[in-house]
Amino acid sequence: xxxxxxxxxxxxxxLFLGTIGMLVLTIGLVVFIIMHQRRVQRFQQKLQxxxxxxxxxxxxASIKMQEEERQRLAADLHDDAGPLLATARLxxxxxxxxxxxxxxxxxxxxxxxxxxxTIQLIRNISHDLMPPTLKNFGLESAINDxxxxxxxxxxxxxxQRFHDYKDRLKPExxxxxxxIIQELINNILKHSNSSFIHLTQNVHADKFYxxxxxxxxxxxxxDFEKLNKSNIGLxxxxxxxxxxxxxxxxxxxxxxxxxxxxxxxxxPKDEPYSS
Amino acid sequence: xxxYETPKDLRKYIQAFYTLLEYSFFTYIFWLHIQxxxxxxxxxxASVLFIIFQIFFVTTTTFKRLDSIPIGIETxxxxxYIFYFFYEFSKYIKDIYIYNHxxxxxxxxxxxxxxxxxxxxxxxxxxxxxxxxxFGNMTFVAEIIKNLLFAFSIYMYKKHPVNHILNHPKNFxxxxxx
Numbered sequence: 001x002x003x004x005x006x007x008x009x010x011x012x013x014x015l016f017l018g019t020i021g022m023l024v025l026t027i028g029l030v031v032f033i034i035m036h037q038r039r040v041q042r043f044q045q046k047l048q049x050x051x052x053x054x055x056x057x058x059x060x061a062s063i064k065m066q067e068e069e070r071q072r073l074a075a076d077l078h079d080d081a082g083p084l085l086a087t088a089r090l091x092x093x094x095x096x097x098x099x100x101x102x103x104x105x106x107x108x109x110x111x112x113x114x115x116x117x118t119i120q121l122i123r124n125i126s127h128d129l130m131p132p133t134l135k136n137f138g139l140e141s142a143i144n145d146x147x148x149x150x151x152x153x154x155x156x157x158x159x160q161r162f163h164d165y166k167d168r169l170k171p172e173x174x175x176x177x178x179x180i181i182q183e184l185i186n187n188i189l190k191h192s193n194s195s196f197i198h199l200t201q202n203v204h205a206d207k208f209y210x211x212x213x214x215x216x217x218x219x220x221x222x223d224f225e226k227l228n229k230s231n232i233g234l235x236x237x238x239x240x241x242x243x244x245x246x247x248x249x250x251x252x253x254x255x256x257x258x259x260x261x262x263x264x265x266x267x268p269k270d271e272p273y274s275s
Numbered sequence: 276x277x278x279y280e281t282p283k284d285l286r287k288y289i290q291a292f293y294t295l296l297e298y299s300f301f302t303y304i305f306w307l308h309i310q311x312x313x314x315x316x317x318x319x320x321a322s323v324l325f326i327i328f329q330i331f332f333v334t335t336t337t338f339k340r341l342d343s344i345p346i347g348i349e350t351x352x353x354x355x356y357i358f359y360f361f362y363e364f365s366k367y368i369k370d371i372y373i374y375n376h377x378x379x380x381x382x383x384x385x386x387x388x389x390x391x392x393x394x395x396x397x398x399x400x401x402x403x404x405x406x407x408x409x410f411g412n413m414t415f416v417a418e419i420i421k422n423l424l425f426a427f428s429i430y431m432y433k434k435h436p437v438n439h440i441l442n443h444p445k446n447f448x449x450x451x452x453x
Binding site for chain 2: 011012016018022023025029030033034036037040041
């Protein structure tokens with residue numbers, strides 16, 4: 001009887017303590033989860049703050065880039081076009097009417113030659129600002145042009161394939177995407193030491209995708225984010241701000257085979273634009 | 276009442292069916308919200324094994340009051356699912372507080388209900404009728420809390436209708452070397 005009572009008493013104690021223990025465990029877990037999430041949220045806020053800072057840095061970088069572009073443009077016009085036109089002016093001075101016909105013809109010929117050079121120079125500057133192929137024929141042709149020039153050098157084999165580009169992006173979007181591609185290709189040529197570059201385009205679920213593969217040295221997403229937050233890597237910051245403008249995403253990664261690096265750009269597709 | 280009018284041999288089948296139904300219902304809630312495919316497959320495997328075990332247990336074992344062992348296993352499995360759900364939630368959801376999500380309240384309700392009744396159901400076949408009466412009330416309290424939390428989760432569902440699905444890192448479509 002005593003044994004039975006003792007057994008029963010220990011059972012009820014176990015039951016009581018066990019149940020209390022389970023409830024404490026439950027409450028403890030709930031409290032832990034809530035506290036942990038709050039901590040994560042605080043961390044998240046801090047990250048957001050940092051992101052705002054980073055956006056400011058990107059804005060500064062893009063302003064700086066714009067200023068540099070303007071300076072370059074001003075220098076091109078001042079140092080190249082200016083002297084050429086001044087020289088042409090010299091050939092066409094008022095004394096020209098007093099000279100003999102042969103000299104007159106020679107001066108006119110020289111002036112014309114200089115004006116032709118100036119026209120070519122201004123055309124080059126204008127092409128740098130807005131590639132005519134991009135404006136007239138779209139992103140596919142512009143990238144094709146760019147890749148042909150790269151392949152023409154003989155050191156890097158650049159190829160591209162557009163799978164579905166019936167509906168062109170809006171011109172301003174095309175220009176932004178083209179600038180990103182230019183910057184990425186520039187970086188690949190400058191830093192990666194790769195032997196080939198391959199670009200693929202496709203469309204999937206209202207999103208426009210471009211992916212660049214290369215077999216040289218590259219960066220992964222964490223490197224991109226690190227460089228974006230640091231004071232170096234102006235080009236990457238510009239890529240970041242352009243991606244933001246496009247409301248798109250960019251992903252730097254290494255292929256599963258660990259042989260290639262790839263960069264994927266995702267841009268939301270807008271309503272069809274006909275060229 | 277119907278339960279008490281049922282012949283004693285059949286009662287165990289009703290209890291076993293109830294355990295299965297309860298397990299399936301609770302598991303389905305977490306199945307809907309857990310996103311990781313591997314864990315979903317694990318839940319499926321565990322559930323199939325649990326059903327097989329329950330059928331085997333009911334057909335081969337006679338028990339005095341309740342199917343304690345399957346209830347114990349059910350509790351452990353559901354706790355694992357809830358732990359994983361919390362883990363996944365805190366890993367992927369960073370923009371809303373967990374207690375603003377209705378499933379959180381369902382999970383807490385289930386944990387209190389299972390935690391409050393776990394030892395009682397495990398030991399029920401060894402308890403005296405007097406002890407069952409005494410401790411049975413404890414499980415009722417847990418059950419009432421569970422029902423209140425379930426009701427609150429419905430309120431939260433109405434209040435925050437957008438945040439029902441867990442967001443996950445996106446996958447880009449395959450564009451490789453084509």
